[in-house]
Amino acid sequence: MRFGFVMGEIGHGLRRNVSMVISVILVTFISLTFVGTASLLQLQIGQMKNYWYDRAQVAVYLCTEVSPGDVCPQGEASADLRATIEEKLQSPVLKPYIKEYFFENHQQAFDKFQEQFAGNSVAKYVSPNQLNETFWVSLKDPSKSLIITESFSGVAGVEEVRDQRTYLDQIFSILNAASIAAVGIASLMLVSAALLISTTIRLSAFSRRREIGIMRLVGASNFYIQLPFILEGVVAATIGSALAAGAVLSVVQFFVQGYLAAKLPFTSFVTLADGFLVAPALIGAGILLSAIASGFAIRRYLRI
Amino acid sequence: MIRIENVTKQYKGSSRPALNKVSLEIEKGDFVFLVGASGSGKSSLMRLMLREDIPTSGSVHVMGENLVAIPSRRIPFFRRKLGVVFQDFRLLPSKTVAQNVAFSLEVIGKSQGFIQEAVPDVLAMVGLEGKADRLPGELSGGEQQRVALARAIVNKPAVLLADEPTGNLDPATSEGIMALLERINLAGTTVVMATHDRGIVDRLQKRVVEMRDGEIFRDQKSAGYIKTQTDSHPVQSWNLAADQSWSLGGDN
Numbered sequence: 298m299r300f301g302f303v304m305g306e307i308g309h310g311l312r313r314n315v316s317m318v319i320s321v322i323l324v325t326f327i328s329l330t331f332v333g334t335a336s337l338l339q340l341q342i343g344q345m346k347n348y349w350y351d352r353a354q355v356a357v358y359l360c361t362e363v364s365p366g367d368v369c370p371q372g373e374a375s376a377d378l379r380a381t382i383e384e385k386l387q388s389p390v391l392k393p394y395i396k397e398y399f400f401e402n403h404q405q406a407f408d409k410f411q412e413q414f415a416g417n418s419v420a421k422y423v424s425p426n427q428l429n430e431t432f433w434v435s436l437k438d439p440s441k442s443l444i445i446t447e448s449f450s451g452v453a454g455v456e457e458v459r460d461q462r463t464y465l466d467q468i469f470s471i472l473n474a475a476s477i478a479a480v481g482i483a484s485l486m487l488v489s490a491a492l493l494i495s496t497t498i499r500l501s502a503f504s505r506r507r508e509i510g511i512m513r514l515v516g517a518s519n520f521y522i523q524l525p526f527i528l529e530g531v532v533a534a535t536i537g538s539a540l541a542a543g544a545v546l547s548v549v550q551f552f553v554q555g556y557l558a559a560k561l562p563f564t565s566f567v568t569l570a571d572g573f574l575v576a577p578a579l580i581g582a583g584i585l586l587s588a589i590a591s592g593f594a595i596r597r598y599l600r601i
Numbered sequence: 602m603i604r605i606e607n608v609t610k611q612y613k614g615s616s617r618p619a620l621n622k623v624s625l626e627i628e629k630g631d632f633v634f635l636v637g638a639s640g641s642g643k644s645s646l647m648r649l650m651l652r653e654d655i656p657t658s659g660s661v662h663v664m665g666e667n668l669v670a671i672p673s674r675r676i677p678f679f680r681r682k683l684g685v686v687f688q689d690f691r692l693l694p695s696k697t698v699a700q701n702v703a704f705s706l707e708v709i710g711k712s713q714g715f716i717q718e719a720v721p722d723v724l725a726m727v728g729l730e731g732k733a734d735r736l737p738g739e740l741s742g743g744e745q746q747r748v749a750l751a752r753a754i755v756n757k758p759a760v761l762l763a764d765e766p767t768g769n770l771d772p773a774t775s776e777g778i779m780a781l782l783e784r785i786n787l788a789g790t791t792v793v794m795a796t797h798d799r800g801i802v803d804r805l806q807k808r809v810v811e812m813r814d815g816e817i818f819r820d821q822k823s824a825g826y827i828k829t830q831t832d833s834h835p836v837q838s839w840n841l842a843a844d845q846s847w848s849l850g851g852d853n
Contacts (some may be wrong), residue, residue, distance in 0.1 A: 302707050507693060508704075514651075514691075515752070516680035517708035519673075 306525035307532060310501045317497040318533045324493055325537030325587070326544070328486030329579045333545035335479035336575050337553075341567045342472050346465075348565050353461040355436065355445045357382065358429040360456045361403075369456055374430065378454030385448065386432065394444055398434040406431065429456060487586060490537075494530045494587050495594030502526060502595070523595045530591030531584055538583025542576035602760060602791045603627040603650060608659030610645050610815075619645040620656070621815040627793060629759070632786045634802050635795040636826060637812035643795040646812070647764050650793065651685060652676055664759055681709055684753030684761040684790070688768035690745045692737040692752075699724065699733040702752045709756070723755040727781060743774035747781065754785055761785060763794040767801060775801060799826040 311318050359379060360369030371378075379400075385391065386398055401409075407425035414420040434445055442460040449458045502509060512522050549572035558566050603626070610620040620642045627633055635643050648654040649661050652668045661668040666679050692701050699720050706716045724733055727747040737745050746766055753761060763782065767775035779801055786792045796802060802809060803825040811818045811828070819828055 507691070511691060511693065511705065512708045513677075514680065514685050515705035515709060515756070516677040516683075518677045518710075521708055521710065 303521075303525055303528070307528050310505065310525060310529045311532065313504055314497060314500050317493070317500060318529075321490065321493050321497055321530070321533040321587075322537040322540070324486060324490040325534045325583050326540040328483050328490055329538045329541035329583055330544045331479050331483035331486065332582065333541055333575050333579050334548065335476040335483065336578070337545065337549065337567050337571065338472060338476040338479065340571050340575075342469055342476070344565055344567065346469060349465050350439045350462060352435075353439050353442075353465060355434045355442045356457075356459045356461065357432040357434065357445070357449050358456045358459065359431065360454050361427060361429055363427050364429075364456045369454070371453065373426075374454035379430070382432065382449065382452065382454060385452075386434065391444065391448060394436055394438070394441055396435045396437045398432055401431045401433060403428055403430055490534070491586060491590040494534060494590040495597075497533070498526050498530055498591045498594040501529060523592075526595050527588060527591045530587040530594075534583045534587030535580065538580045541583070542579045545579065546572045546576055548572075602629040602631070602664060603793070604660075604662040605646070605649070606660045606662075608646075608649065608656040608661060610642075610649065610654070611657045617815065618657070619815050620649075622659070623815070623817055624659075625810060625817060625820070627791060629791055630786070630789055632783070632792045632805075632807045633794070634805075634807055634809045635793060635812065636797070636802060636809060637818070641812035642815040643812050644764065645815075647762055647793070647795055650760075650762060651683070652679060677709075681756060682759055684756070684758035686746065686749045686753050686761070686763045686766045688765040690737070690742075690749045690769075692745055692748055694737055697734050697736055698729060698740070698748050698751075701737065701748055702755055705752045706755060719755055723751045726754075727751045728777075741774070742770050743777055746770065746774075746778050750778070750781055750785075754790070758790060760791045760793070763792065765796055765798075766794065767796065767798050772800060779805065802826040 359374040359382070360372065362373045364372070383400070386395065403425040406428035407423070410423060410428055411420050436442060436445070439462060442462065446458045446460060449455050509522060546569065549567055549569055553566045554568065558564075605623060605625040608620055608623045609618050611618040623642070623646065625646075635646065637643050645654070649656055649668065650663055652661075652663075652671065655661075655669055659669075664679070664682055666675075668679070671679060693704065696704060702720045702723060703716045706719065711719075721730075721733065724730060727750050729744065729747055729751065732740065732744065737748065740748070746769075750766075761782070766782070767778055770778065775798060782792055782794065783805070806823045806825065808820070808822050809824040809826070810820045821828075
């Protein structure tokens with residue numbers, strides 16, 4: 298096997314169908330960028346789940362004077378009812394599951410509300426009495442929130458029990474759907490990339506049919522005849538996937554770390570380390586895809 | 602060297618077989634003309650010997666290889682022991698004469714050192730010493746066929762298959778090519794040549810296998826293009842003289 302000869306053949310082939318090679322590069326670039334972004338999004342979801350699920354609390358909202366009558370027939374929860382609820386939180390049944398809890402009274406709730414909705418006109422119409430007094434419960438295992446929900450739902454003086462994770466789950470399912478959509482688009486594009494590669498190889502084989510004919514006659518092995526073509530597809534796709542890897546890394550570096558992380562300082566985002574996990578996988582996928590596509594094409598169009 | 606037994610070749614969509622129970626044996630060192638009208642089965646037979654195709658039934662053995670049963674990965678190695686030339690030369694127009702010959706060695710993995718030695722040798726043998734750096738387009742038809750011959754024999758094949766090698770050449774140029782083929786044959790290579798060139802066949806008085814409608818119509822030693830009752834031939838006397846000058850390697 299003469300390395301220089303094979304390399305020369307590849308260079309020759311790549312130059313001969315420049316436009317097809319460029320389209321292969323672009324299609325693999327874009328499709329693998331989608332794949333890479335989707336996998337980063339998945340990593341991001343995983344990271345956010347870890348971060349937020351640990352911090353998610355269960356809120357036990359107590360009745361206020363404006364609570365609907367059917368859940369809070371007695372109106373504002375009395376100090377007695379409040380004490381009963383707190384007692385229950387400290388009971389041996391629930392205590393093992395609870396890491397800590399704290400009580401938020403009307404004024405604290407009001408202050409928090411004013412802070413959150415500062416500048417919003419709704420802040421002006423709210424009075425402390427309208428806002429629920431709340432027991433914020435942190436669990437040792439956030440996934441066991443059902444225990445709290447079941448223990449306090451329907452208890453006198455409790456308006457509602459709410460697991461914060463239900464809010465998070467909505468956000469995550471949106472992100473999840475986005476990443477699935479990205480993978481869906483990416484896989485369609487990967488199919489077209491594979492077809493493009495095999496068309497390119499076919500063209501390339503056609504434009505070199507003289508050489509191929511002579512190679513067959515003089516007894517060049519199948520491997521020797523096919524290798525330049527397969528490598529041609531692989532080289533084009535590798536350039537595309539390297540570009541995709543670069544794009545994914547720069548998205549992490551400049552958009553996520555440079556922009557999002559600065560805007561949202563309390564959220565943990567994917568880092569360059571995650572990017573370096575995804576990038577080689579993209580290049581590997583590109584090489585594998587193109588090798589299979591061109592190998593398949595060559596088998597169909599270059600029978601010995 | 603070549604043994605074809607009871608070979609039938611039926612192409613799809615054709616009612617008559619291209620080859621019908623053909624048997625033929627060619628010994629080492631033979632020089633055989635394969636003659637016959639177009640469609641008589643010459644090309645089908647050549648394709649079988651090259652393992653471009655396999656027969657519908659029967660067996661083909663070339664250089665000890667059973668070409669019906671040979672696994673496809675061994676076909677290239679079989680073809681390395683075989684030389685082929687065609688009517689249309691099949692040279693690469695973008696490569697020089699030397700590069701064309703070198704290409705056939707490069708693609709079977711020969712070392713650069715071997716190529717640098719073998720290519721000038723074989724070009725000298727076919728009489729193209731000064732033309733190594735010319736492009737095929739700058740050469741005459743006869744010279745192009747010499748390049749093709751050089752490429753076919755550079756690997757010292759045991760069998761040379763020539764499919765109408767003089768089909769595109771004028772008679773004078775053809776003689777030069779035939780002289781070369783004879784010299785290759787004298788060096789021990791078995792030569793099988795399919796041809797329509799009556800003059801050449803008549804003059805050389807070699808073994809002639811005539812095909813007609815997919816069958817071997819005659820197989821005669823030292824014969825001419827047309828069937829004769831005896832081996833003797835009216836033009837044999839001057840033919841012998843011409844033969845001698847060719848085998849000395851004289852050019853046209």
